[in-house]
Amino acid sequence: MRPSIPRPALRRPAVAVAVLSLALAACSSIDTPAGQSAATTAGNQTAKNGGTLVVALSDEPDALDPTTARTLVGRAVFTSICEKLYDINAKLDIIPQLAASMPETSADGKTVTIKLKTGVKFADGTAMDGAAVKTSLDRDLTLATSARKSDLASVQEVTVTDPGTVVLHLKSPFAPLVAQLADRAGMVMSPAALKSEGEDFGAKPVCVGPFKFQSRVAQDHIDVVKDPNYYDAANVKLDKVSYKIIADSTTRFNNLRSGDVQVLDAVAPTDVDSLQADSTLSLLTSDSLGYQGITVNIGNVNGVGKPAATLPAKLASTMATDPRVRQAFELSLDRDAINKVVFQGKFAPACGPISPDSPFSSDAAQVCTKHDPAAAKALLQQAGVQTPLRISMIVANTPDATRLGQAIQAQVKDGGFDLRLVPTEFASSLDQTDAGDYQMFQIGWSGRVDPDGNISNFVSSEGSQNNNGYSNSTVDTLIGQSQAKSDPAERAQLFGQVVTQLHKDLPIIYLYRLKNFTGVSKTVVGVQMYGDGLMRFAHAGFAG
Amino acid sequence: MGRYLIPRLVESVVTFVLVTIVVFIGVRALPGDPARALAGEESDPQQLAAIRHSFGLDQPVPLQYLHYVGNALHGDLGRSSRTGLPVASSIGHALPVTLQLSVFAIAIATLIGVGAGVVAAVRRRGPAEWAANSVALLGLSVPSFWLGLMGVLVFAIAYPILPASGFVSVFANPVESFRHLLMPAIVLGSGLAAVVMRQTRSAMIEALGTDYVRTAKAKGLGGVQVVVGHALRNSLIVVTTIVGLQLGGLISGAVITEQIFVLPGFGKLIIDAVFTRDYPMIQGVVLVTATAYIGINLLVDLLYSVIDPRVRVGGAVL
Numbered sequence: 001m002r003p004s005i006p007r008p009a010l011r012r013p014a015v016a017v018a019v020l021s022l023a024l025a026a027c028s029s030i031d032t033p034a035g036q037s038a039a040t041t042a043g044n045q046t047a048k049n050g051g052t053l054v055v056a057l058s059d060e061p062d063a064l065d066p067t068t069a070r071t072l073v074g075r076a077v078f079t080s081i082c083e084k085l086y087d088i089n090a091k092l093d094i095i096p097q098l099a100a101s102m103p104e105t106s107a108d109g110k111t112v113t114i115k116l117k118t119g120v121k122f123a124d125g126t127a128m129d130g131a132a133v134k135t136s137l138d139r140d141l142t143l144a145t146s147a148r149k150s151d152l153a154s155v156q157e158v159t160v161t162d163p164g165t166v167v168l169h170l171k172s173p174f175a176p177l178v179a180q181l182a183d184r185a186g187m188v189m190s191p192a193a194l195k196s197e198g199e200d201f202g203a204k205p206v207c208v209g210p211f212k213f214q215s216r217v218a219q220d221h222i223d224v225v226k227d228p229n230y231y232d233a234a235n236v237k238l239d240k241v242s243y244k245i246i247a248d249s250t251t252r253f254n255n256l257r258s259g260d261v262q263v264l265d266a267v268a269p270t271d272v273d274s275l276q277a278d279s280t281l282s283l284l285t286s287d288s289l290g291y292q293g294i295t296v297n298i299g300n301v302n303g304v305g306k307p308a309a310t311l312p313a314k315l316a317s318t319m320a321t322d323p324r325v326r327q328a329f330e331l332s333l334d335r336d337a338i339n340k341v342v343f344q345g346k347f348a349p350a351c352g353p354i355s356p357d358s359p360f361s362s363d364a365a366q367v368c369t370k371h372d373p374a375a376a377k378a379l380l381q382q383a384g385v386q387t388p389l390r391i392s393m394i395v396a397n398t399p400d401a402t403r404l405g406q407a408i409q410a411q412v413k414d415g416g417f418d419l420r421l422v423p424t425e426f427a428s429s430l431d432q433t434d435a436g437d438y439q440m441f442q443i444g445w446s447g448r449v450d451p452d453g454n455i456s457n458f459v460s461s462e463g464s465q466n467n468n469g470y471s472n473s474t475v476d477t478l479i480g481q482s483q484a485k486s487d488p489a490e491r492a493q494l495f496g497q498v499v500t501q502l503h504k505d506l507p508i509i510y511l512y513r514l515k516n517f518t519g520v521s522k523t524v525v526g527v528q529m530y531g532d533g534l535m536r537f538a539h540a541g542f543a544g
Numbered sequence: 545m546g547r548y549l550i551p552r553l554v555e556s557v558v559t560f561v562l563v564t565i566v567v568f569i570g571v572r573a574l575p576g577d578p579a580r581a582l583a584g585e586e587s588d589p590q591q592l593a594a595i596r597h598s599f600g601l602d603q604p605v606p607l608q609y610l611h612y613v614g615n616a617l618h619g620d621l622g623r624s625s626r627t628g629l630p631v632a633s634s635i636g637h638a639l640p641v642t643l644q645l646s647v648f649a650i651a652i653a654t655l656i657g658v659g660a661g662v663v664a665a666v667r668r669r670g671p672a673e674w675a676a677n678s679v680a681l682l683g684l685s686v687p688s689f690w691l692g693l694m695g696v697l698v699f700a701i702a703y704p705i706l707p708a709s710g711f712v713s714v715f716a717n718p719v720e721s722f723r724h725l726l727m728p729a730i731v732l733g734s735g736l737a738a739v740v741m742r743q744t745r746s747a748m749i750e751a752l753g754t755d756y757v758r759t760a761k762a763k764g765l766g767g768v769q770v771v772v773g774h775a776l777r778n779s780l781i782v783v784t785t786i787v788g789l790q791l792g793g794l795i796s797g798a799v800i801t802e803q804i805f806v807l808p809g810f811g812k813l814i815i816d817a818v819f820t821r822d823y824p825m826i827q828g829v830v831l832v833t834a835t836a837y838i839g840i841n842l843l844v845d846l847l848y849s850v851i852d853p854r855v856r857v858g859g860a861v862l
Contacts, residue, residue, distance in 0.1 A: 060816050062582065063628030070583055144594045147583075202628045218627050218634040218825075219816055220711075220808030244709075246806050247816070250693065251709070255806065258700040258708035305589045427576035427821050434580065464588035 047526045047541025052240040055535065056252045058266040060219055060245050063202030066187035067140050070147045072446050075184070076265060077243055079534045080224050081123070082207035084186035085114060085133070086178060088449055090530055092359060094182050098128065098208060100164070102178075109173025109486060114166045114181075121229040122190035123212035130160035135191040137168075150457070150464055151185040152177075173484045175491060179450035210236045210538040219245055237526070237541030253519070256281065262524050263535060267517035269346040275519050282522055286533045287348065288514040289355045290447025290454065294393065294408075295508050296326055299469030300436035308469035315439055319391050324383040326506035329391075330369050331376035332415025333408065339512055342404045350513040352499045353445075353454040359488060360451045364496030367503060376415030387416035393440040394433065397423040405442060434467050441467075444514075449532065451495050452483060459498075459507055470507035552845055556838045563834040564827075568609050571826050578625050578821035599625055599823070612827065621831070622824035626816070631828035634813060639832065641711050642809035645732060645801070646794040648725050650787055653733035653740055658776075658783060660737075661744025665752060666771060676741060683738030692731045692804035699727060709806035728805040732798055736790050743786050747779035754778075781851050788844035 061074030066082055069075075087097040096102060100115040120128040137158045140148035154174030159167045170177070180186065193206035205213050210232065211224035222243040226236050244261060246252040249268035256264040257278065267275055267283070275283050298320050299308030311320050318325045335349035351368035354361050380387055395405040405421040412419050424432065433441045448454055456479045457463040461471040475498055482494040502508070516533045525543050528536040579595035596602045600611065615622060621631035656679075664676040700708035707724055714721040751757060752771075760770045799811030806812075810829055817825035 060626060060820075062626055065628070068628075145591075145598045146594075147591060149591065150588055200628070216627075216629065217637045217808055218624060218629050219812040220637070220806075244806065246709070247812075248803055251696075251804055251806060254693070254696050254701060255708050258696070258704060260700075260708045260710065303589070425576065425819075427581040427819065428574075430580045431575060431577050464590075 046544050047237040047539070048544035049237050049541065050239050051237075051542045052242055053238050053263065053524065053537060053540065053542075054242045054244055054261040055263040055537075056246045056255055056261040056265060057243050058249070058252065059247060061222070064205045064213065064216075064222070065202030066136070066184045066189060066205075066207070067143050067146050067148055068202065069184055073265075075532075076534055077222055077224070078184065078187065078207075079209075079536055080211040080241055080538075081205060081209040081213050082187040082189070083209050084182055084184075085116075085188070086182035086186055088182055088530055088532055092357065092449060092530075094178055094449070097182075098133075098186075098188055103168075103181075105486065109175075109484065110170045112168040112170065112177065113161075114168070116164050116166065117231070118164055120208055120231050122193070122206055122208055123227045123229055124190050124192055124206045125229055126190055126192045127163075128188055128190075128208050129163040130166045131163070132191050133166045133188050134158045134160050135194065136187065136189045137166075137185075139189070139194065140185055148185045151180040151183070173486070175483055175486050176448075176450040176452040179448065179453070182449060211238075211241055214240070221245065232538070236538055238537060241537050256519050256521065259521065262521040263527060264519035265535065267519045269343045269515075269517070272344070272346055272517055275517075280522055282520045284518040284520060284527070284529050286516040286518070286529055287355060287357055288447055288516060288533065289358065289449065290445045290514065291350050291353055291510050292442070292444035292512050292514065293350075293508045293510040295433070295441045295443055295468050296320065296506065297433075297436060297438050297440065297468050298507055299471070300467055301469070303436060304434050304465065304467045308471050311436075315437070317391055317439060318383065318385050318389065319439060322383050322385075323505050324379050325385060325389065326509065327369075327504075328376040328379040328383070328385075328415055329412060329417060330506060330509050331372045331379065332412040332417060333509070333511070334371040334411055335368075335511060337371075337411070338404065338407050342400065342407050343512070346517075347515055348513045350510045352502070352510055353458075353508075354451045354495060354499065355447065355513060358449075358451055360492045360495055362492045362496040365492075365499045367499070369503070371411075373411075373414035373416075380416045385416075388413070388418035389416060390418040390420065391439055392420045392422050393442060394422045394424050394429050394438050395442045396426050396429065401442065408442075436467070436469065442511075452479070455479065455495070455498060456483070459502060468507045470505065472501060472505060475501050475505075549842075549846070552842060556842060560834060560838055564613065564831060565609070567827055567830045567834075568612065569605065571821075571823050572605060574818075574821065576821050578823055581819075581821040582625055601823075616831065621828040624817075624822050624825045626820045626822045626825070631824045634825065635810075635828050635832055638809050638813045638829075640713065641807055642794075642798055642802070642811065644714055644721070645725060645728055645798055645807060645809060648729035649733035649736065649794060649798075650790070651733075652729050653736035653790075654783070654787060656733075657737040657740025658744050660741040661779075661783075662748055662771065662776060664741065664745040665748030668749070673745075676745070680738040680741045683734040683741075686734065688731050688735065689800050689804060691734060692727070692801060695727045695731060696804070711807045711809075724805075728798075728801050728807060731804070732794065732801040736787075736794070739790070740783055740786055743782050744779055747782045748776065751776075751778045777851070781848060784847050784851060785844060788840055788847070 057073050057076060059071065059073045061077055062069055062071045064074060064077060066078065083097050085097060085099045086094050089095050098117055098120060100117045104113045116130060116133065122128055137152065140146050141152055141155060154170045154172060154177055155168050156171045157169045159169065161167055187207060189201065190206040194201055197204055209227060210230050212227040214223040214225045216222045223240060225240045226238065227233065230236060246255060249271065252264055253267065253271045255261045272283065275281050296319060297311065297315065301309040301311060339345055339347050339349055352365050354365040356366055377387065380389065393405065395401045402423055409419040409421060429441065432438055445454060457465040459466065459470055460476050460479050478494050478498045482491050485491050485494065518529060518535060520527055523542055524540060526540040528539065578599065578601065579592045582595055583592055600608055619632065623630055624634060660676040660679060664673040667673055696708050699706045706727055710724055712720040712724050757770055798809055799815060802809045802811035803815065810833065813825065814829045817829065
């Protein structure tokens, strides 16, 4: 992974953008207010039938198997070939996709009944029914290498009432489940293909989608072609979508400008102005649901999942033991300046794990500490810390991540910190920080539609991704309550309380939120992009 | 000939075995865990253990090696831990791309390098030599990524006469293949052309001063015959060595060129494999590259004996 901007290897952008018009996009601003469409569907331009759309992806997806898939770039391809029980719309609301309606949840919250659309066929012509949904969910729950087990951890059993109805029996009420079913856990695979391909399903995936898998060459392309079996095939315009893997951001952009590709995922912030200046191209923007921040090692000594302990001498610091020191570090940061200097002002400062666009956001969730180096120094003095306090931070060894690190380094110096940067190759840094061999780590999270996915795994005591050894019973209780409640307003309030506590303890110091930039040639109309930041081509085509 | 080649064959086999061991241990010595690289954002220890188990990474390294070699001997190089696709088929797709690019680049480099080298040697201390030296210096000095990006900006964006990226096999459509490979081949071959030019010039200057060239001239042979038939032929042994060594280097050295022009060759394959700790893919690519190096070295040894019969030890006849 060679991120062009400091980010996790796998990004999940997210946005509140409606159906996007490429006719009007030239006028669209990248400063589109949250929740407002950056553009609308082409007014007087209609897409003609036929043609091959070439889409540049920033990275190589892993195996195209919804059960084992982990890369976010893979989701861009799944959008064309593997529909889900639920999807999201422009307002980040969850809506039925292969399901006929929203699920019915029992009063005790432990039984979730899902009605399915009828007459839907997989790309191989077999019927998509309750048995097929059960086969997929059971595989997600039981396959040794499944990456969906944690998504579906609340599910005890799946039963089929009739061909059009599936019932999920839960161990305990779990509100974020429907959001999980609007992602890879909700993708339904053809049982016939699962039987014939077994673990090689990912090499020839068969699901329900406007397009079906055709071919793949590693490090080059993934081709999908129009699926005549698709339930809405009449409205699919394109014959083919070819996803080309182009890792280098400059090369990607040049290929969009030369016309070799028509859609470009992940435009680098440095190319945004040039793209907007090009009259043949449109820019689509989306706000990420995730965040970038600094994870502080508070008590991870023996690895993720092991009980928190006191850090060994070489890592020991008041940064780990005294929340006031972490607060001082945060007071030293000028998030606006970081955004302007490192990212040309193209991203958004962030102070918490929940996007302001999220229906679960609240005032409490968006509280932000102001830049105040004098207060930082006073706090360090109060904590009895001798300044400058020497501390180290792992950053990715990419130019942008290094610049981000240097900007932070310069800022916290004024607050009384002597920050040493440790540029580390990404895969190595994950290994090192999982093992607890670090003091601070600049890393982010791609984000989930339900904020639970941005919070619980990272800061609850038993969180599968809690690599900082943070443990707080108040936070654990609040997270548990937010998972059991189904009322969005109640959940938003609980999330706000969690964020308030996190601001006191600061196991993660949130820095900024990415924007996802997608470049599209004006010869193409009807590309849709919603809150998950994924490009949808079901109704896209070349201008007629 | 046999006495000349058999020891080299044995050396090659031993080298090959050593390479596989070094690579196998080397990739495992890299910091970073392939399972963690594959898991990406997610660090659930149980899932990481399941991934390690599925790729046999929880077995002792010697056992993993034997297992790998056993499978490799049956033509099974395993599956990519990243894409799940068979390594052999990915290499099968990538190898022709890099080979066609390398051959094209070498052809261009040799043509330019030898031509400029001969001109510089024959027309010494004149504008021709100065021009050839300047081109060589530029070829060596300009980084290929800059040259490649400039090429794309000029010939694909400002004046769209060539595609910015992509690959078409020469066997599928020779004209399109030429259009797609021209820029990458010039970029990849520019450094080599400079080296070939310098070497050709030195060798030619030396050859032109020898007794046999003077004798040839005295016998009344024409300038072209002397330069091409006598001096150049004897200079080619140096050029062949350089080109031979460079071909092996090009197969893996095309990394940057392939990234710039989005050519799905070895370079792109190995870059991603290293970043994602895709052990089976790294091993497969290195195995094939090592084979190419060893094979090309053998071929160069063989060509020596064709070009210069004095190389044949013991006077063995071909």
